[in-house]
Amino acid sequence: KLPVEFVWNPEFGRDPYAAYAALRKKGPVHPIEFPPGVEAFLVVDYEHGRRALNDPRLSKNPFEGPEAFRAILGQGNPVLAHNMLNSDPPDHTRLRRLVAKAFTPRRTESLRPRVQEITDRLIDAMAVKGHAELLDDFAFPLPITVICELLGVPVEDRDDFRRWSTALITPPFDDEQILLRVEANAAIRAYFLRTIAGRRAEPRDDMISALVLARDEEELLSEEELVSTLTLLLIAGHETTVNLIGNGMLALLSDPGQLRLLREQPELLPSAIEEFLRYEGPVERATFRFSTADMEIAGVHIPKRSLVHVSLGAADRDPGAFDDPDTLDITRADNRHVAFGHGIHFCLGAPLARLEAQVAFGTLLRRLPDIALGCPPDELSWRQDGSLIRGLRALPVRF
Ligand code: HEM
Structure with a gap:
């Protein structure tokens, strides 16, 4: 069985892909002690990983998980447990449909001018300094401002959101982390209940008001699901696009040939972004599922109520699915x-x-145009908290 240190050590933080490649040579699925005390498995190839993501026997509902995992979950009223990401059909279908309208490619495209405006403002502030910490100065504020405006919550509250968000997604393995999580759960619930009450009294043209209407007039979701959906959307803007910008920028600035190519052919931007997602995707292992029956993946027996980690980072570096997977x-x-x-x-x-x-x-x-890394790449440090997210602690740049 792989010990918890497999994913929780500085070396893995620096280069998880080498560890995955060595593991993949032995087989696609491995038992792992993560979180400690929980019966868990890790899938490290593309074919079985992709299939597992869409296997109806693998539930996203945390209450289907192993006893020890549910005990961890019980530490604090789990505000994140009742949304589309953490449910199976038919609840998943109902909850996803309620907000899907707001995220269609066409509706999203209409946000482009505003996204451009926010981006320009952030770069204006950086440009005068000649250097920046790209995560705090740019990669965090951009998606957070966008999601706050979309939902209809004041962007001034973003420091609270970031703190709560980090507490809710960091694995709660020690007492301090458990306490932070319990507090964040209570704070975020209180925050949204207050906001919801405000919109009931005085509706606006935002997503919170639309969801309140769906709850009150059509009873399409419960109050708990409403709070949980808002929490999910808020968190989704925190740890994901932020790290797509950070990880992608690091990959690009570390590769002069690719950087030059993108400068010369800006029309490659959409395909470059898909490549950043593949090469150094932000949602490394935050895709775990729970087996609802005894089953097998690639010949490995998975008992009912196990936790199955599907590593997207490992799948996307599988030489069986991509030529030269370690090349950007x-x-x-x-x-x-x-x-x-x-x-x-x-x-x-x-x-x-x-x-x-x-x-x-x-x-x-x-x-x-002359943006460059502000320190040698090997001085950068990756988050190493057993985090399921792949992201840097900071990314200094100069220009
Ligand atoms: C689900 C990745 C940005 C909202 C997911 C999942 C992944 C993912 C891998 C599936 C998890 C699973 O199957 O267990 C990413 C990446 C992003 C990003 C890499 C940025 C680069 C966003 C943004 C939003 C968002 C900006 C919206 C504000 C959601 C929602 C789900 C989801 C609501 C749940 C969908 C469902 O359960 O049906 N995301 N995400 N994500 N993401 Fe994102």
């Missing part, structure tokens, strides 16, 4: 990466994330 190639054709997942839970926000990334990368390269 912004011209890569037929890039069928799984960075946005696969199947019924495929990322609802993908059109928005792609739009934000197009505007972000396009504008950064155009307005800061």
Whole structure:
């Protein structure tokens, strides 16, 4: 069995792909002690990973999980447990339909001018300094401002949102982390209940008001599901697009040939973004599922109520699915990466994330034409908290 240290050590943080490649040579599925005390498995190839993401025997409902996992979940009223991402059909279908309208490619495209405006303002502030910490100065504020405006919550509250968001997605393995999680659960619930009450009294033209209407007039979702859906949408804007910008920028700035190519052929931007998603996707392992029956994956027996981690990062570096998987190639054709997942839970926000990334990368390269890393790549540090998200702690740049 792989020990928890497999995913929780500095070396893995620096280069998980080498560890995955060594593992993949032994087989696609491995038992792993993560979280500690929980019966869990790790899938590291593309074929079985992709299939697992869409296997109806693998539930997203955390209450279907192993006893030890439910005990962890019980530490704090789980505000994240009652939304589309953490449910199966028919609840999943109902909850996803309620917000899907807001995230269609066409509705999303209409946000482009506003995304451009926010991007330009952030770059204006950076440009005068000649250097920046790209995550705090740019990659965080951009998607957070967009999602706050979409939902209808004040962007001034974003420091609270970021703190709560981090507490809710960090694995709660020690007492301090458990406490932070319990507090974040209570705070975010109180925040949204207050906001919902405000919209009941005085509706506006925003997503919260629309969902309140769906709840009150058509009873399409419960109050708990409403709060949980808002929490999911808020968090989805925090740890994902942020790291697409950070990880993608690091990959690009570390590869002078690819950087030059993208500068010379800006029309490659959409395919470059798909390649950043494949090469260094942000949602590394935050795609776990729970077996609802005894089953087998690639000949490995998975008992009922096990936790199954599908590593998107490992799948997207599988040489069985991609030529030269460890090479960044912004011209890569037929890039069928799984960075946005696969199947019924495929990322609802993908059109928005792609739009934000197009505007972000396009504008950064155009307005800061000599942008470069502010330190050697090996001085950068990756989050190493057993996090299921792949992201840097900071990304200094100069221009
Ligand atoms: C689901 C990735 C941005 C909203 C997912 C899943 C992945 C993912 C892998 C599926 C998880 C699973 O199957 O277990 C990403 C990446 C993003 C990103 C890589 C940025 C680069 C966003 C944004 C939003 C969003 C900006 C919206 C504000 C959602 C929602 C789901 C989801 C609502 C749940 C869909 C469902 O359960 O049906 N995302 N996401 N995501 N994402 Fe994203």
